[in-house]
Each structure stands twice: as structure tokens, then as C-alpha cells.
Amino acid sequence: xxxLEQPSEVTAVEGAIVQINCTYQTSGFYGLSWYQQHxxxxxxxxxxxxxxxxxxxGRFSSFLSRSDSYGYLLLQELQMKDSASYxxxxxxxxxxxxxxxxxxxxxxxx
Amino acid sequence: NAGVTQTPxxxxxxxxxxxxxxxxxxxxxxxxxxxxxxPGMGLRLIYYSASEGTTDKGEVPNGYNVSRLNKxxxxxxxxxxxxxxxxxxxxxxxxxTGASPLHFGNGTRLxxx
Numbered sequence: 001x002x003x004l005e006q007p008s009e010v011t012a013v014e015g016a017i018v019q020i021n022c023t024y025q026t027s028g029f030y031g032l033s034w035y036q037q038h039x040x041x042x043x044x045x046x047x048x049x050x051x052x053x054x055x056x057x058g059r060f061s062s063f064l065s066r067s068d069s070y071g072y073l074l075l076q077e078l079q080m081k082d083s084a085s086y087x088x089x090x091x092x093x094x095x096x097x098x099x100x101x102x103x104x105x106x107x108x109x110x
Numbered sequence: 111n112a113g114v115t116q117t118p119x120x121x122x123x124x125x126x127x128x129x130x131x132x133x134x135x136x137x138x139x140x141x142x143x144x145x146x147x148x149p150g151m152g153l154r155l156i157y158y159s160a161s162e163g164t165t166d167k168g169e170v171p172n173g174y175n176v177s178r179l180n181k182x183x184x185x186x187x188x189x190x191x192x193x194x195x196x197x198x199x200x201x202x203x204x205x206x207t208g209a210s211p212l213h214f215g216n217g218t219r220l221x222x223x
Contacts, residue, residue: 044214093166096141097158098143099155100152102150
């Protein structure tokens with residue numbers, strides 16, 4: 001089966017750093033990705049980790065530990081526009097099946 | 111490029127009615143997906159199609175059927191709509207080379223009364 005767990009809500013201050021964690025139980029796991037979704041919009045891709053370690057893309061970084069079935073998304077220099085929901089998603093079945101967590105709603109406050 | 115196009119954007123059905131949600135992509139992607147999104151439930155995979163001519167069940171396939179009409183189009187059919195199928199439906203596509211990003215359509219907001 002597939003299951004991903006992440007916190008439902010996080011609040012952080014503008015300019016700060018926030019980490020959103022994701023633990024997964026996925027058979028045939030290939031990798032973990034992260035998506036951002038603003039209210040009323042469609043999810044958009046942020047990052048992907050196939051191997052253990054940190055991947056950096058501008059202000060966003062993502063980390064994966066396969067041995068711990070754990071990953072996180074790190075957002076630095078938070079901006080008000082970063083207020084959105086963030087989803088971790090697991091790839092399995094030869095990259096064909098993509099299963100999402102319930103999402104973490106991030107609120108950035110002044 | 112239009113990307114992934116979903117129609118309709120909004121739909122209201124009565125219990126027992128049927129309808130088909132249409133999805134088309136112009137990125138020559140191999141894989142296509144249907145998700146539903148409900149408050150507090152995240153995105154749940156209904157069906158996916160790894161390539162033209164193949165479809166597979168996701169997490170919540172009951173009450174739905176799909177057709178991969180060709181490489182561009184992947185439709186989702188509700189044969190007898192139920193209030194529990196009130197949701198926002200997203201179609202997505204990806205290039206099947208490694209873990210390619212999913213590109214999402216803008217969603218269809220479906221209400222079943």
C-alpha cells in the first residue's frame with residue numbers, strides 16, 4: 001500500500017526558514033517529490049529526490065533519507081507569496097504511480 | 111502551449127446522472143492521471159495511464175471508469191453520480207522518463223446533489 005504523512009498546518013514568519021516533514025510507506029518506492037498549491041489553483045512541481053541527500057533549487061531545498069522513509073522540504077527567506085499548501089508525493093511502480101500526502105498548509109505571517 | 115486542458119471547469123449533477131470529464135495534453139506526454147481533491151484529504155489517485163492503451167487503478171477507483179482515447183486524451187466517466195463524488199478533479203500528465211514532474215490542468219469542480 002501507499003501512505004504519506006505530513007503535518008496539516010505550519011505557521012512561520014516572513015524572512016524565516018521553515019521545514020515541512022514527510023514520512024512515507026510506499027511499496028516499490030522510487031523517489032519523493034514536492035508540489036505547491038495556492039488556494040483555488042492547481043498543484044505545481046517544486047522538486048524531486050531519487051537519492052539520499054539534499055537537492056537545492058533557489059530558496060527551496062528538499063531532502064530524502066530512504067533508510068528512514070523520510071523527507072522534508074526546506075523553504076528559506078520566506079515570503080508572503082509562499083503561503084500555500086505543500087504536498088509530498090511518492091513515485092512507485094516504475095515511476096508510473098504518483099501518490100500524494102494530505103498536504104501541509106503553510107501560513108506566512110509578517 | 112496550452113499544457114493540460116480540462117473540461118468542463120464546473121458541473122452540477124443530480125444523483126444518478128452520468129457525465130464524462132475530458133482531459134487533453136499537448137506536451138506529447140506518455141503518462142496521464144486523474145486525481146480528486148477533497149478538504150483534508152489531499153490529492154487521491156483515481157486512475158492512471160502509463161501509456162496509450164493502458165490504464166491502472168489508483169487509490170479510489172470505485173464509481174469511475176477511464177478511457178485513454180489516444181496519446182493526448184484521457185477521460186474520466188461517472189456512470190451514476192453520487193454525492194460522495196462531489197470534489198475537485200484534476201487531470202495531470204508527465205513524460206515517462208524517470209521521475210518527470212506532473213503537469214496539472216486547472217481542475218473541474220463537480221457538485222452532485
